[in-house]
Amino acid sequence: MRFAILGAGRIGIAHVSTLMAQTGVSELLVADLDPARARTAAESVGAASHGTIDDAFSFRPDGIVIAAPTPAHAELILRAVRAGIPTFCEKPLAESLASSVAVVEEVERHDVPVQIGFQRRFDAGYRAAKQALEAGDIGELRRLHLLTCDPTPPPAEYIPQSGGIYRDCHIHDFDILRWVTGREVVSVFATGTNRGAAFFGEAGDVDESAALLTLDDGTLATLQGSRYNGAGYDVRMELAGTLGNRSVGLDDRVPLTSAEPGVGFPAGTPWPNFQERFAAAYSAELAAFVSVAAGERPSPCTPREALEALYIAEAATLSRAEGRSVRLDEVRG
Numbered sequence: 001m002r003f004a005i006l007g008a009g010r011i012g013i014a015h016v017s018t019l020m021a022q023t024g025v026s027e028l029l030v031a032d033l034d035p036a037r038a039r040t041a042a043e044s045v046g047a048a049s050h051g052t053i054d055d056a057f058s059f060r061p062d063g064i065v066i067a068a069p070t071p072a073h074a075e076l077i078l079r080a081v082r083a084g085i086p087t088f089c090e091k092p093l094a095e096s097l098a099s100s101v102a103v104v105e106e107v108e109r110h111d112v113p114v115q116i117g118f119q120r121r122f123d124a125g126y127r128a129a130k131q132a133l134e135a136g137d138i139g140e141l142r143r144l145h146l147l148t149c150d151p152t153p154p155p156a157e158y159i160p161q162s163g164g165i166y167r168d169c170h171i172h173d174f175d176i177l178r179w180v181t182g183r184e185v186v187s188v189f190a191t192g193t194n195r196g197a198a199f200f201g202e203a204g205d206v207d208e209s210a211a212l213l214t215l216d217d218g219t220l221a222t223l224q225g226s227r228y229n230g231a232g233y234d235v236r237m238e239l240a241g242t243l244g245n246r247s248v249g250l251d252d253r254v255p256l257t258s259a260e261p262g263v264g265f266p267a268g269t270p271w272p273n274f275q276e277r278f279a280a281a282y283s284a285e286l287a288a289f290v291s292v293a294a295g296e297r298p299s300p301c302t303p304r305e306a307l308e309a310l311y312i313a314e315a316a317t318l319s320r321a322e323g324r325s326v327r328l329d330e331v332r333g
Helices: 010-020 035-045 053-058 070-082 097-107 124-135 171-181 198-202 279-293 303-322 328-332
Strands: 002-006 027-031 049-051 063-066 087-090 114-117 141-149 185-193 208-215 220-226 234-241 245-248
Touching: 002 010, 002 053, 010 027, 010 035, 010 063, 010 279, 027 035, 027 053, 035 049, 049 053, 053 070, 063 070, 063 279, 070 087, 070 097, 087 279, 097 303, 114 279, 114 303, 124 171, 124 234, 124 245, 141 171, 171 185, 171 220, 171 234, 171 303, 185 303, 185 328, 208 303, 303 328
Parallel strands: 002 027, 002 063, 027 049, 063 087, 087 114, 141 220
Antiparallel strands: 141 234, 185 208, 208 220, 234 245
């Protein structure tokens, strides 16, 4: 099978390496608005072909992977779908809620599979937690906590175009919350503060975040985030119920230090970033897309699923701005 990757930045290069390692992938073209950057990216990983975005479509691939900047996502998704090409796209769908809804509606008018990149769905820990909950091993879910903390902030120039911490970072928490529990969020109360670099506040964003989410069965979920977690990259999910509990991300590399005497766990080197923490999940995610492109399975994360996570992120963003609880119905309206 032949694939094209659109976008030769950091995540694009990572996807090139991952796709080339997949069984069934025989040829790969790396495309970028800057042909020189596409060539450099292709050569760095030994890909055979490179070119422009138009070259990628002329290549007539069996599947397209979109790793371009966010402003290009909607246009590229729709161009690929209209051409009948199975498509994988990193989140988000588009730059705004309205354009995201428009993309979903058009995609659903075509019989072309589209998979959106929420790699936590393919992480072994999250999958085990979902299975335990579904099997009844946890009992009735009573408590749920999510955590996403970066060791250092993103570049200053990235923040104004990121959409804010709830749309950019915590949208992964919102997606995995829905996926693991099988429940919907009905309301959000979110807050945040800017205690770090001034560029967060200048962009209307925060670098410390917290939220309380109510699910449709009354379960309460809490969320915390930080751009300044000096111990390392910390992403976890804790579920506790009437029979047991599960903690995702509680491995030997979790950036925690016990204050209890004689406790040596964890003993490993803390995770430095999301690429290393979720390397296996990214590989499994693209392996799934190869199967989607081959017609062997449906999309494991459709644009409609991505839109549901975005609704929660929009509600959290509005809640923080207005200092009140926001129901999801408000955002959908």
